[in-house]
Amino acid sequence: MNRTVVTLVGKDHVGIIAAVCNFFAENNINILDIKQTTVQEYINMILVVDTSGYTGSSDEMAAGLNAVGERVGCVIKAMHEEIFDMMHRI
């Protein structure tokens, strides 16, 4: 299991989650968990995904998520889960 946390921030509208989930499905990335909050018209979402089936590079994944983000008007960023464990757990 290679867990990556994907964050998405932007103005909420129809189809954001669909676009992101499609990207993961097309790249053989399994979604393990989704959490989201909406404050007024803004959406804050985190997805925990398993990238062990993904064959591309980190570079391609970042570029792919950027492209999806631009299409739906959100900022999407992927970070390996280990960084959160390191920073917030002793």
Place this chain on the structure above:
Amino acid sequence: MVELKEVFETYEMVSHENLDVRTITMGISLLDCIDPDIDTLCDKIYAKITEKAKDLVKVGDEIGLEYGVPVINKRVSVTPIAIIGGAACRCPSDFVKIAKTLDKAGEKVGVNFIGGYSALVQKGMTPADMNLIESIPEALACTERVCSSISLGSTKTGINMDAVRLMGDIVVKTAEATKERDSIGCAKLVVFCNPPDDNPFMAGAFHGVTEADCVINVGVSGPGVVNNALSKVRGQSFEVLCETIKKTAFKVTRVGQLFAKEASRRLDVPFGIVDLSLAPTPAVGDSIADIIQEMGMERCGAPGTTAALAILNDQVKKGGVMASSYVGGLSGAFIPVTEDRSMAEAAEIGALTLEKLEAMTCVCSVGLDMIAVPGSTPSTTIAGIIADEMAIGMVNQKTTAVRIIPVIGKDVGDRVQFGGLLGDAGIMPVNGYGCADFVNRGGRIPAPIHSFKN
């Protein structure tokens, strides 16, 4: 399972507070390259650096993308070249050949700086040390990436005043040699007292002779993150202030520790140290002066600044030490004037003076850093400034340094623009009274007594 709050805190740090890993520096020993023939020596140096560091930039970028925290610089440091070139170099121009080789190797592997064009002369100078020091103006003018550092003193040996006097001249000559570019050569030249062997930060990085063949050292950063955390505890007691810095430093250093371990694993090179330094950049919000101002100073340089910096430096270490398995390098807060936007502003309006900066260097790492002074400053005065800073390091058993830039053709009221991470600033005034008779005496200042501490 990760929490939403933690994810967004980390996300904010990266996207709005300039959290980054400032540098992954590969230290490479060149001791096994030593050869009496200068061309063979250069070939061996080029071959070793380009082999060891061939994947450094690729791996650094990869880790940055995967973990979502950018790695700003990938760099190489090597064994002090005065030692490596001792057998082969008969004159300063032989050393310039090595500088060009280092520059070429740095370009090949894609690093932005390569440090170690250095000599350790805190007690005395060999002919090779002399030749290297004399070659510095030309070496820094004809290369892009090479950084030079000279150790002039230590707590154990005292201060080599002959070398201090000589470096006063060399700083001015280096400024002259690059005068058409605001004397930028001096930004790549630093003199030290008590330099660490494992410093990953430029311009002072070199790979000490007691180090392994090849190691990975990582320098973290994050003044913006500390500043933001402090803005949330405005007006609260020193206890709260210190705890906040400590906790923030812990989180920032954990990122460095993770990256250092990961780079070490992927490159199959042992992990050396994490350097806990808070290093500012000219980017808005990425400033040490902003932290000092957030603590309550109207401007950086106001009375209270030295105490504020002492708190910052100590708490960063306390938080950072627990976050990393091996801490080393310079570890503290940097105060480079041109590289820190708010500090440069404070200097320009007269709130921050050279004398106050000197006082600040007593409580932080490293020293008088990136200070632009009038090009007409006499070399004896520069030697005097260096001697003062070396004395602070020697007596207080800490690392101190001087990176001063006499900008040829410019005076107080003019501005310099180095661009990029080196930033820009106004020229700072220097005390006009001379010290030539002092620095021209020659010889050494003996090591200080280690008892009767007062």
